[in-house]
Amino acid sequence: MSxxxxxxxxxxxxxxxGALLHQVGVTDYDAIAKMFLFEDFHLMGVMAVAMVVAGLGLGIVRRARTGPLAAYAAAVQPKPMKPGLLIGAALFGAGWAITGTCPGTGLAQIGEGKIMALFTVLGMLVGAGLYLRFGATLERHLRR
Incomplete structure (x- = not known):
């Protein structure tokens, strides 16, 4: 809303x-499980193409000096590596492997009528809430 x-x-x-996610198969739990078991490399290829496209897009944004993209160029800056990122990445990967979904695909799975994805999205929201509540404390402890 605006x-x-x-x-x-x-x-x-x-x-x-969401329709594109469905079309390429990233909302299919079995396809995701096969990817994590290294039995099918289709989704890895899809993600590789997505990373290349995103990288090219970021490159265009970072070079923008005028126009509508210039405002985004200042926001697209490298961020420092933090220990909490490793913990977050491990939790993200474990959750993805266990549930067969990540944030974008979870919403697409709900759109497909996959009721179990509701629990995954609920877990994502709870995790985000816990991070908001305890993230600063966790980062202070990790810096020691």
């Missing part, structure tokens, strides 16, 4: 993005 009105563009983009 200024009290519904953003139909956001809903449209999300719907198209």
């Amino acid at each position: 200024g009290g009105r519904f953003e139909w563009r956001v809903l449209g983009f999300g719907t198209v993005f």
Whole structure:
């Protein structure tokens, strides 16, 4: 919502993005399990293409000096490595392997009617809430 009105563009983009996720198979639990078991490399290829496209997009944004992308260029800066990132990455990977979903695909799975994805998305929200509550304390302890 922006200024009290519904953003139909956001809903449209999300719907198209979810349909694309479904089409390439990243919302299929069995396909994700096969990827993590190194039995099928299709999804790894999909992710590799996504990373290349994202990298090219970031490169374009970082070189923007004027126009609508210039505002984003300042925000796209390298961030320092923090110990908490390793813990977060391990938790993210474990959750992805166990549930067969990550944040984007979880919402797409709900759109497909996969009720179990509701529990995954609920877990993501609980985890985000716990991080908001305890993240600063955890980072202080990790810096010691």
